[in-house]
Amino acid sequence: MIEYRPLKIALLGAGSVGSQVARLILENRDELAARVGAELQLAGVLVRDKRAARATNIPADLITTEPDALILGADIVIEVMGGIEPARTLILQALNSGSDVITANKALLATHGSELFDVAEQVGAQLYFEAAVAGAIPIIRPLRESLAGDKIKRIMGIVNGSTNYILDRMDTTGISLEQAMAEATKLGYLEADPSLDVEGYDAAQKAAILASLAFHTEVPLEKVYREGITKITSEQMAAAKRDGYVIKLLAICESIAADSEHSDEGISVRVYPAMIPLEHPLASVRGAFNAVFVEAEAAGSLMFYGAGAGGVQTASAVMGDLVSAAKRHVAGGPGLADSVHADLEVLPISRIQTRYQITLEVTDQPGVLAQVANIFAHHNVSIETVEQSAKMIEAETTAWLEIGTHQASDKALAAVVAELESSAAVEQITSVIRVEGV
Amino acid sequence: MIEYRPLKIALLGAGSVGSQVARLILENRDELAARVGAELQLAGVLVRDKRAARATNIPADLITTEPDALILGADIVIEVMGGIEPARTLILQALNSGSDVITANKALLATHGSELFDVAEQVGAQLYFEAAVAGAIPIIRPLRESLAGDKIKRIMGIVNGSTNYILDRMDTTGISLEQAMAEATKLGYLEADPSLDVEGYDAAQKAAILASLAFHTEVPLEKVYREGITKITSEQMAAAKRDGYVIKLLAICESIAADSEHSDEGISVRVYPAMIPLEHPLASVRGAFNAVFVEAEAAGSLMFYGAGAGGVQTASAVMGDLVSAAKRHVAGGPGLADSVHADLEVLPISRIQTRYQITLEVTDQPGVLAQVANIFAHHNVSIETVEQSAKMIEAETTAWLEIGTHQASDKALAAVVAELESSAAVEQITSVIRVEGV
DSSP states (O other), rough: OOOOOEEEEEEESSSSSHHHHHHHHHHHHHHHHHTTOOOOEEEEEOOOOOOOOOSOOGGGGGGHHHHHHHHHHHEEEEOOOOSSTTHHHHHHHHHHHTTTTEEEOOOHHHHHHHHHHHHHHHHOEEOOOOOGSSSTSOHHHHIIIIITOOEHHHHEOOOOOHHHHHHHHHHHHHHHHHHHHHHHHEEEEOOOSSSHHSSSSHHHHHHHHHHHHHHHHOOOGSEEEESTTTTTHHHHHHHHHTTTEEEEEEEHHHHHEOSOOOOEEEEEEEEEEEEEEETSGGGGGGEEEEEEEETTTEEEHHHHEOOEEEEEEHHHHHHHHHHOOOOOOOOHOOSSSSOOOOOOOOOOOGGGEEEEEEEEEEEOOOHHHHHHHHHHTTTOHHHHHHHEEEEETTTTTEEEEEEEESSEEEEHHHHHHHHHTTTTTEEEEEEEEEOOOO | OSSSEEEEEEEOOOOOHHHHHHHHHHTHHHHHHHTTSOOOEEEEOOOOTSSSSOSOOOOGGGGEHHHHHHHOOSSEEEEOOOOOHHHHHHHHHHTTTTEEEEOOOOOHHHHHHHHHHHHHHHTOEEEEOGSSSSSSSSOHHIIITTTTSOOOOEEEEEEEEEHHHHHHHHHOOOOOOHHHHHHHHTTTTSSSSTHEEEEHHHHHHHHHHHHHHHHTOOGGGSSEEESTTTTOOHHHHHHHHHEEEEEEEEEEEEEOOOOOOOOEEEEEEEEEEEEEETTTGGGOOEEEEEEEEEEETTTTTEEEEEEOOHHHHHHHHHHHHHHHHHHHHHHHHSSOOOOOOOOEEEOOGGGGGGEEEEEEOOOOOHHEEEEHHHHHHTTTTTTEEEEEEEETTTTTTEEEEEESSSEEOOOOOOHHHHHHTTTTTTEEEEEEEEEOOO
């Protein structure tokens, strides 16, 4: 039943995602029309260079390099160009001219999200962004709608496919970080400058978006604590495996209550590599896949798993948003805007308690364990497990201590590490890594 | 911003789910009001016996045994009584009086869903049912909305927590089906009559609902092929494990294309235990958890994981629907009704091709393998792997053949099994099981 005028769709960008969105709109024209109740007309596709090669065939008469007329005439604008500018300006232009906007641009949302959402609210337009976090995985809509009557306690996500691929290869084959990065580059998972991925910047952007949704709070990117995977060694991987763990780069968004030592409450948003037990559902997320593990008060543990990137996969998420936006044009309705603003404080990493696993190379002499244990006790860091091993190398015996702690603050742990470093009993600290999901 | 009159909520049922829904509505009153833009007033709770014990405190003046006045005065009716009647009659009454309805009743939807949806469409009311499939896991909304611009090819779900617990215990501890069932009964996972779970009836109801959503087609319960887990042995479990598989009860909904032998196309909806590779994301779904694995054309592989049952978990899904329904009351909008009806044919199991693993006890004589291979060849079932083993038991040598097939039809396989049974070379067929997810 087509009961409404055709809706004009402007597509900004024709790269790996955009060209697939164009294809899906054109190929599924009849089905989309039946589903929405109105025809979805691809009005034009904004590109930088008309002659560039595209992954799919876009009719030449749709291609344009002029954004203004395209945006002005559109009911719905899809932004899949990436980058901050001109994407930001064009989205603002679209919102101000009354269009709903769908974007897959996590960098823009993480840095200018509140500006865009404010404008959208002022003009009564909708801003959809399912594709901006975890590619094809429907995570934004469940957070905004399905769990709307529940309270989210914690989100733990593998939200960067490239680093998950690298860590997975290190775990399953024993190769070094450098070798795994070379493989990832070869497969096109890493850019020429890989730091966006391996230093955790990409994951931090997604963490900021997830936290702002889960806790109805603006999360500035600079308040997201971030460590990348560049210091992870194959020895750490092997040790984790031996103990029943795997190392993953986690984006964690958590509600933090006041406790006996701290009167402030708020949220923590952080990205770092951590050991998680092999039985944890996130441990089985292999290759370049993404997954978001959510703990909610009533729903308990949930996990959303799928492809975190890829042109056609991300295009699927854009299409879901497009159908929602188009249906709302036809039938009206509340849209997705959240009316609750909690404005919780984003707490610094020093406020967080986690478990740690610390590996030390120590002198193989009596009393060493007691000395090391004293250092932990001195800073009130409680030890949960100790494993001792020794090896004869060229007539010298070297001993290792692998110490697992109970929950400890970042600050206390840093003090322990500093004192261990200056201790005569300790020859080298070979690994300090957090443990999550236990 | 409360900008709308209070909405009256009628709750039918105060069992493990209902009592939690009542608690969440009452406890989160302010937050729900802020989110919806209207106060959600719990107008009354229908029970059978006013004096029965409840899991949570419901104010006595809200409890009633009279449905008529409660339903007539309600904006939104939540049905969590379970069973076919009086749930069906009360839902029809609610829809006909103009209320939106939220139900967690999979048995009712699987048997009378089309009647209820037809009435809802006629009167312009909405019928929400996120809680009816896979408890707390948001799967209905992603299928209806997030993937609305994509095409679903296949759904493979672990949708019954009790049987997953039983199979998981058999897999991890080596205990027998009977022992695992006894454990599940002790934990309250199985009813006095466990056949609803272990014979696959519950999973079949959920498969029918998932398939109807994924393929926009009415799926009568009697067209769902169903096998339970009651014939699964600890030997099969151990053999699967040895080969890198685990046995799970799967609900499969699949789009089937025409092929060289069959001109008809349609969908297959079926429930049976099958071996899946340990690397498959569903293999790591442990204990009583549920998960739904979706393969879509553009999105690729997705998985939704979480608690499949439990009062408070299921209540979380009901609350998500309640917020959606209430927001739609305040702001209007398209609701969730699907406008596309594909009416695909539900194909019989004989039309399906799967892989099989067959284990035979054979006489330990030369030529046996050739005889067995001939039987497979005779019915055009192609063998992919053969493993042979022998054991000396009380001076008698017994040999086993473990044969993995390529894709074969149910019919061809049945013919192979029949001929193997009558073959002099075969002493016993010890296992025939399907293989999925490879």
